[in-house]
Amino acid sequence: MTTTMPIGTSKPISAVATPTDRDFQSTWTHRAWVAIGCTSVLVCLAKSVMAASERSPVMWFVPLLAGYFGYLLMDLTSGFYHWAFDNYGDASTPLFGSQIEAFQHHHKWPWMVTRIQFANNIHKFARALAFVVVPIDFVSKDMVVHAFVGVYFGCIMFSLQIHAWAHGTKSRLPPLVVALQDASVLISPSQHDHHHPPHNNSYCSVSGVWNEFLERKRVFEKLEMELFLKFGVRPRSWNEPSSDSTEEIKGD
Ligand SMILES: [Zn+2]
Numbered sequence: 061m062t063t064t065m066p067i068g069t070s071k072p073i074s075a076v077a078t079p080t081d082r083d084f085q086s087t088w089t090h091r092a093w094v095a096i097g098c099t100s101v102l103v104c105l106a107k108s109v110m111a112a113s114e115r116s117p118v119m120w121f122v123p124l125l126a127g128y129f130g131y132l133l134m135d136l137t138s139g140f141y142h143w144a145f146d147n148y149g150d151a152s153t154p155l156f157g158s159q160i161e162a163f164q165h166h167h168k169w170p171w172m173v174t175r176i177q178f179a180n181n182i183h184k185f186a187r188a189l190a191f192v193v194v195p196i197d198f199v200s201k202d203m204v205v206h207a208f209v210g211v212y213f214g215c216i217m218f219s220l221q222i223h224a225w226a227h228g229t230k231s232r233l234p235p236l237v238v239a240l241q242d243a244s245v246l247i248s249p250s251q252h253d254h255h256h257p258p259h260n261n262s263y264c265s266v267s268g269v270w271n272e273f274l275e276r277k278r279v280f281e282k283l284e285m286e287l288f289l290k291f292g293v294r295p296r297s298w299n300e301p302s303s304d305s306t307e308e309i310k311g312d
């Protein structure tokens with residue numbers, strides 16, 4: 061194995077030699093950001109519940125609907141985010157280079173995400189969303205906004221862990237996670253397997269509920285063609301699968 065760094069870890073990939081157990085471990089800084097992110101999301105959800113409880117029971121469906129919309133929208137967002145990073149840019153792309161490279165490394169060593177400890181895996185998203193959600197906690201008084209923001213950003217924060225669980229072995233996952241995967245609330249290993257390889261479909265990785273629709277409508281294929289005709293940029297998914305696309309090393 062040469063140099064690599066999986067999704068969710070903090071050092072630039074090119075600067076890291078073969079990952080060690082230390083690279084996968086959570087630090088107290090990671091845990092602190094996760095605590096801040098979780099608190100900001102929970103405050104948002106609590107404010108929504110408190111506001112709804114002051115209304116008639118009939119009004120409860122409004123924040124519930126907003127939360128469900130946030131959950132659905134985040135799965136769709138994860139699909140477009142994943143598709144864009146899988147297909148365009150490289151390690152030198154400003155701002156996103158390390159993530160793009162990490163996605164490619166994940167294709168080569170998919171099992172590696174199961175080695176990353178929880179807070180290490182999600183702290184970057186927890187940190188980023190805290191800067192958005194904390195101000196909303198203080199400023200907004202709308203229960204619908206709180207419900208949507210709480211669920212949408214909560215799903216963003218946990219999306220990398222949900223994805224890591226989709227690479228897990230059932231016997232090693234928490235029973236609640238397995239139950240949610242079996243109920244299709246979270247994307248299951250069998251659903252996510254469709255992506256690894258050929259890495260040109262099933263991009264949505266929170267619940268995966270959008271994958272079938274997006275594939276049936278060939279949304280990403282049409283987008284790729286549009287971008288090619290307009291800018292002459294070929295997506296990586298048009299390349300022939302290469303021998304280095306997935307390394308046959310299993311983590312479990
Ligand atoms: Zn994966």
Ligand SMILES: [Zn+2]
Binds near residue numbers: 142146163
């Ligand atoms: Zn991918």
